[in-house]
Amino acid sequence: MEPFKIHILGCGSALPTLRHNPSAQVVEIREKQFLVDCGEGTQLQMRRSKIGFNRLCAVFISHIHGDHCFGLIGMLSSFGLLGRTMPLAIYAPKELKPVLDMLLETFCNDFDYEIQFHAVDTKKRAVIYEDRSLTVESIPLKHREPCAGFLFREKPTLPHIRRDMIDFYSIPVSQINNIK
Numbered sequence: 001m002e003p004f005k006i007h008i009l010g011c012g013s014a015l016p017t018l019r020h021n022p023s024a025q026v027v028e029i030r031e032k033q034f035l036v037d038c039g040e041g042t043q044l045q046m047r048r049s050k051i052g053f054n055r056l057c058a059v060f061i062s063h064i065h066g067d068h069c070f071g072l073i074g075m076l077s078s079f080g081l082l083g084r085t086m087p088l089a090i091y092a093p094k095e096l097k098p099v100l101d102m103l104l105e106t107f108c109n110d111f112d113y114e115i116q117f118h119a120v121d122t123k124k125r126a127v128i129y130e131d132r133s134l135t136v137e138s139i140p141l142k143h144r145e146p147c148a149g150f151l152f153r154e155k156p157t158l159p160h161i162r163r164d165m166i167d168f169y170s171i172p173v174s175q176i177n178n179i180k
């Protein structure tokens, strides 16, 4: 198991305060970074926390209240200005799509990276992201708007088996379920 690192960039609520930034958290595992919610000022908080922009591979938006997504278009714009080419996946309730399309069309239509929008069904639990090392599952949450939480789960790694020791101890292949 690799350690997960969580950077709490903001934990405040709808109205600004000097003590909290709006909601945004970066989950970091195996050199990959995932952003959960993107409140206003998230990109500045990433700078303050010395989180690079380049390793962010996906953004997860829990629900469509401004304090959870007002920072998104500014951050996407900055990625474009910095010459990002790696695609960025955005997982969010479907209601965000038309708003995001309009903002991207207006402000970010000549950037070199692709934004892949994935609508999250906030009514059911489902694996919405998967790569070699982890899965992310959506979890329906109660709120005034359709809302989902996100469960990051590392995949179990296979035990390390040495071919030379298998031969040495004459272990039958039928007893080994992950030999290469």
Ligand SMILES: [Zn+2]
Binding pocket: 063, 065, 143
């Ligand atoms: Zn809310």
